[in-house]
Amino acid sequence: MSDTDDTSSFDPVTVFEPTEQDLRSGSDDCYKCSTCDSVCPVAAVDSSFPGPKFQGPEQWRLTRKEDTEIDDSIMGCSNCMRCDGACPSSVPLSQMHNTARGAYVEQQRFASDAVAALRSGAFRRAASIVRDGVADFRERIRNRLLANYYTAGRFASKLPRVANAATNFGPTRWLLERVLGITSERSFPSFATQTFREWWADRGGSHVENPDKRVAYFHGCYANYNTPAVGKAMVRVFESFEYEVLVPQQRCSGTPMFANGRLDDAKRHAETNVESLAEAIADGAAVIASCTSCSMALREEYPELFDIDDIDAVSEHTYESLEYLRHNEDLDAVLSESSGDAEEYVYHAPCHARNQGLERQAVELFSSVDGVTIEDVGDSCSGISGTYGWKTEKYDNSMAIGDPMFTEMEAAAGEQGMTECPTCAMQMSHGTGYSITHPLELLADILTDDPSASSDR
Amino acid sequence: MGAMTVAIDADVCVIGGGLAGMTSAIAAAEAGASVRLLSHKKSTLRQASGLIDLLGYTPAGEIVADPFDAMATLPDHHLYQRIGEQAVHDGFDLFDAVVGESYSGDHTAANALVPTYGGRIKPTARYPTMTAAGLASDRSPVLFVGFERLTAFDAPYVSASLSSDGMPAPTRGVTISAPGSHRPDTRLHRLVHALDVNESVSTSTGSQPIRDALARRIEPHLESAQRVGLPALLGLENAPDVRRDLERLLGVDVFELPMGPPSIPGQRLEHQYLDALDDAGVFRTTGNPVVAFDADAGRIQRVYIDRNGSRVPYTASQFVLATGGLVGKGLASDRTALSEPVFGCHVPHPADRAEWYGDDPHTDQPFARFGVAVDRSLKPCDDSETPEYDNLRAAGGVLGGTDVTMELSASGRSLASGVRAGRLAGERSN
Structure with missing residues (x-):
């Protein structure tokens, strides 16, 4: 500070013009x-x-x-x-x-680079691009397959029994491991014989009409193809509070695509989702997701990565299911006056729930229910992170990351697992053998006494 | 469409999850209140050394042997004077109960002299037991061990610097290569984890547990050393086991030197505090900032956290503001003014920005004392010294008036004001 000592004459300047x-x-x-x-x-x-x-x-x-x-x-x-x-x-x-x-x-994506190199006469460079590209090829195909679980789920759901038999058939798994690098250590999730959307259509859609209380359910891939019980629980719970549930057209939230760098695929799916969810929002609905990675994608990743009309409205109006109820109904009071079947739950907060500030929500809410005990197994990541733990070369890391969670689960009193995230649930079950439930399923059992509930599940 | 109309209610709402906020929350819960702790990010304890300072230097710059003796000589406007010595005792009692045997120093009122990773000797009131064998007042010979490519800790430099800073023990420093092969970027965290679970590593003599491999690499350098000092990376959950194993294998005492961020001792302390919050029944919501509030008749009614554009309300009868100072973002500044961004509390500071700084960077800096001004019950006050809100108290780094960096009193301030603000809030809410 010599001749620039006079701070009063020092005005800030913008060096870089910020862009979108x-x-x-x-x-x-x-x-x-x-x-x-x-x-x-x-x-x-x-x-x-x-x-x-x-x-x-x-x-x-x-x-x-x-x-x-x-x-x-x-x-x-x-x-x-x-x-x-x-x-x-x-x-x-x-x-x-x-x-x-x-x-x-x-x-x-090496092909166009290789052709360009050939055209310019750089044969060695073209050869090296092709060589590197072939080495990556298997990984790319595998990641593309894993990222597009939506598509796999859609086909498998056409013939769920065949799909279930085929995907966990020994030789199939051996091939998947050898050819594509999808670990054979894990069992594939089974596909439901009736998807959530098929059930919804069979039931004739919403049983409540209520222009003042409307929610649009983003079930995502998993609750649709694999665990429709979670989606049905969502409907039971929200209808018990007299919400009209809408089930808009939707595709994958994009989570597995982001994780595998397939932003083009994710954007295509996001465009469908944003368009139909924005329409529901315009009809007065809030968007409710039961999977915390889906809500994370709609809320945070969409506006961070894409520029689509109405994307901010979708981000602002998307909620996790229990979160929304807690802030719009007096769920805390309702639950503290309720009782549930005596059961001891071990709860794991998914990383994506944690990032939304929801890590303690299930534990707080269910602790007040008479008969129910619930224990948080701590802040460890489960290690599966969607498609990560399905990759052969990542499997050991995935299990090492999950190890503290497995240890805590086994040390906890209960043997019934609970989490919001479908792949965390896979990992919890894979590491401990426990069965895993979603908070909505317990909430539905506590709040609704629907005789048809068993046929709904 | 629902506009988040049902607020989550508690007797006391604490905003900020650092040492002061967590201490406030526990104190309020112990006073019988239901407590909600709202925190924007993971606790700032990860940024802290894990050493708990009470008063290391007087405002005149003299090193303090007994902080309670020195406290009596502090000026009247000093926080310790304003809230009283009892609050300081209460704060440290609460801390001692949270950390149990994992910390040392509570056997005496005097400061301990702890060597730092920067090669200086620091007066502090509480230190992790993992660091206890390293005290500078001990005369037994020390070997400091650093690791190649772990640049934050240079053992030969630390050794030389501590000797010239007056450490009476003979010291040496060596740099060895860490067992296992880890990328430099995240070497620290890989080593912490590997030591914590005693991972198997491959060495020239075959594969062996990393604690054994580490001891083998240190052993040839031991000579006459009776203690070995390592950077603070000896595991997380199982840190006492790591130290015990190394001591058994080497036959000498082993200690850690607390490091800068991200601090492993700070992370261990964070875990202990989170457990204490659970034990006290404190409800925690972490991950979103408080961005707005409603007030009526001089009382805060509710605060709102921001969830990607939607606002979620939390109500309470008493509030504690513990959002930190300029670094912790509990104070905001631009080129014209300073502010407290949550409640807009008055932050006394000169209007002319040139007066915020001293000419010499190493002397008195006015900005180091910026923060909200409080009355004796820790209520933030406006420029006429009237409490801004009847049910709002402040604790920790957001408080102004003291240069805690020069004094080495940041943790003491957080504990004393945290316990006082939390207890008063808890009592008033009943």
Whole structure:
């Protein structure tokens, strides 16, 4: 401070003009405290993974140089998004990871580069692009398959019994492992003989008409194809509070696509979802999801990654099911006067519920119910992170991440698991053998005494 | 469409999940209140060294041997004077109950001298038992051990610096390569986890548990050392086991030097506090900021957290503001003014920005004392020293008036004001 000592003449200037979805400000906000690295479940067990601080702000900066490509390690991120909740400076880490992963997968599409190299006479370069590309090919096909669970589920649901037999048939699993790198350690989830949407159509849709209390249910893929009992519980619970439930047209929320860098696929699905959910919102409905990764996608990832008409309205009006009830009905009071079947639950909060501030919700609500005991198994990630734990090369990491959760579950008194996330439920069951329920299922049992309930389930 | 009309209610609502907020919440619950703790992010204890300072230096810059003796000489406007010595005792009693045997220092009123990873000697009131064998007042020879490519801790430098800072024990420092192969970016966390679960690592003599492999690499450097100091990365949940195993294998005392962020001792302390909050029956909501409030007749009625654009209400009869200072974002500043962003409490500061800073960076800095001004019951006051709201108290870093960085009194301030604000809020809510 010499001749510039006069602070009164110092006016701020804008050096960089911010643009839509610009990540520079996020990168600038990082002060390298590494708190994100300290909560990363992958970095704790995978020596080859450089952690969220590198994957986010550092990689963003490095790739400003044109000759720097996204590092291969980006595919090691499981998209648990715990780093977002840890950053004291609100750096949009998961947005940066999703963007980098999308760019990485984009650059894996080697064919056009190879042709361009051939045309310019760079034969060696073309050969090397093809060689690298073939090595990645298996991973790309596998990730594409896993990311598009929606499509797999749609086909499997046409012939669920055949699909169930085929997917867990030994030789099929051996092939999937050898050819595609999908672990044979896990059992595939079984497909319901009647999807949620088929049940909904059979039942004739909503049994309540109420223009003042309307919700649009985003069931996602899993409650539709695999666990329609969760969707039916949602309907029972909301109808018991006299809500008119709408079930709009919908596709995958995009969660497995983000995690596998398939942003184009995710955007296509998002366009359908935003359009039909925005329509329901215009009809006075709030959007309710039972899967916390679906609500996370609609709420946070959509506006962070895509520019679609009405996307902000969808983000603002989307809620987790119990969260919405708690803030619109006096659910706390209702539950504290209720009783349930004597049962001891062990509850695991999914990372994506944690990021929405919902980590204690189920425990708080059910603790007050007479007869029910519920124990939180702590803050460990389950380790499966959707498609991550299904990849052969990630399976051991996935189980190592989940180990503290398994230990806590076994130490807890109860043997009935509970969580909001379908893949956390798979992992909980895989690690302990416990059966796993969704909070909505317990809530439906407590609140509704519907004789037809058993046929609904 | 529902507009989030049903508020979640508690007797006391504490805003902020750092040391002051968690202490307030426990104190309020112990006073018989139902308590809701709202926290935007993971606890800032991850950013803290894990050392709990009460008063390390007087405002005149003299090192303090007995903080309670020195407290009597503090000026009247100092927080400790304003809320009284009993609040400080109460704060430390609550802390001691939360941490149990995992901390040392409660056997004496005097400060302990703890070596830091920066090679300085720090006067502090409580320190993790993992650090206890490292006290600078002990004369037995020390070997400091650092790891290649873990740049935050340079053992030869720490050794030389501590000697010149007056540590009486003979010291040496060596840098070894850590067992196992870990990427430099997240080496610290990989090592912490590997030591915690005693992972198997491959070495030149075959694979063995990492604690054994580490002891083997340290052993040739031991010579006459009777204690070994390592950067604070000896596990999380099982830290006492890691230390015990290393001590058994090496035959000498082992201790940790607390590190900068992200701090492993801070993370251990965070876990203990979260358990204590659960034991006290405190309800926690973490992950979203408080962005608005309603007030009526001089009382806060409710606060709202932001959920991606929708606002979720929380009601209480008493509120505690524990959102931190400038670094913790409990105070906001731009080029013209400072503010307290949640309730808009008055933050005394010079209108001319040039007066916010001292000329020499190492001398008195006015900005270090910025924060809300409170009365003796910790209610934030406006510029005429009248409480802003009848049911709002403040604790911890958001409080102004004291340069806790120079004094080494940040943790003491959080504990003393946290327990006082929490207890008063809890009692008033009944």
